[in-house]
Amino acid sequence: MKTLHISCAIIVHKGHILACKREDERFCGWEFPGGKIEPGETAEQACLREAREELSVELGPGFFYDTVEYDYPDFHLTMECFIYELKEGQMPQPRVHTELRWLERGELLAVDWLAANVNLVKSMGFLWEHIFAEGCL
Numbered sequence: 001m002k003t004l005h006i007s008c009a010i011i012v013h014k015g016h017i018l019a020c021k022r023e024d025e026r027f028c029g030w031e032f033p034g035g036k037i038e039p040g041e042t043a044e045q046a047c048l049r050e051a052r053e054e055l056s057v058e059l060g061p062g063f064f065y066d067t068v069e070y071d072y073p074d075f076h077l078t079m080e081c082f083i084y085e086l087k088e089g090q091m092p093q094p095r096v097h098t099e100l101r102w103l104e105r106g107e108l109l110a111v112d113w114l115a116a117n118v119n120l121v122k123s124m125g126f127l128w129e130h131i132f133a134e135g136c137l
């Protein structure tokens with residue numbers, strides 16, 4: 001099975017995380033901004049670039065969170081996930097997504113996440129206080 005290697009940015013701000021709705025011919029569901037890692041790029045550079053392209057935002061401090069491995073019916077997904085704050089004054093604009101939503105802890109599962117994201121988002125719910133702890137970002 002072919003493997004798709006991508007990275008994504010989990011954007012956090014004031015106790016919320018940003019969910020983005022993708023509606024295209026192959027996928028319909030909520031995801032994090034991101035995409036394929038281009039040759040010569042690190043996973044971190046790729047998700048900063050994708051955040052610029054997809055949301056027109058510059059991201060601030062961040063850290064590596066987790067790597068998701070997930071088997072879709074026709075490919076294996078390896079997704080490197082980073083958590084970032086927004087840079088001062090930045091506001092995401094939906095350039096490719098049909099809707100953006102800021103979710104607080106109690107709403108994390110209120111949207112229909114792409115299948116590969118569900119356990120990742122659940123883990124964020126468990127680790128919420130640590131993710132938003134003073135000095136973490």
Ligand SMILES: Nc1nc2c([nH]c(=O)n2[C@H]2C[C@H](O)[C@@H](COP(=O)(O)OP(=O)(O)OP(=O)(O)O)O2)c(=O)[nH]1
Pocket residue numbers: 004006008027030031032033034035036037077079114115116117
């Ligand atoms: N960006 C992103 N993709 C995800 C997430 N969860 C998930 O299963 N995916 C899947 C959907 C897609 O099959 C794949 C991302 O591939 P993609 O085609 O969007 O990558 P890309 O943005 O580089 O695409 P392209 O511009 O090169 O066409 O990963 C997620 O949270 N963010």
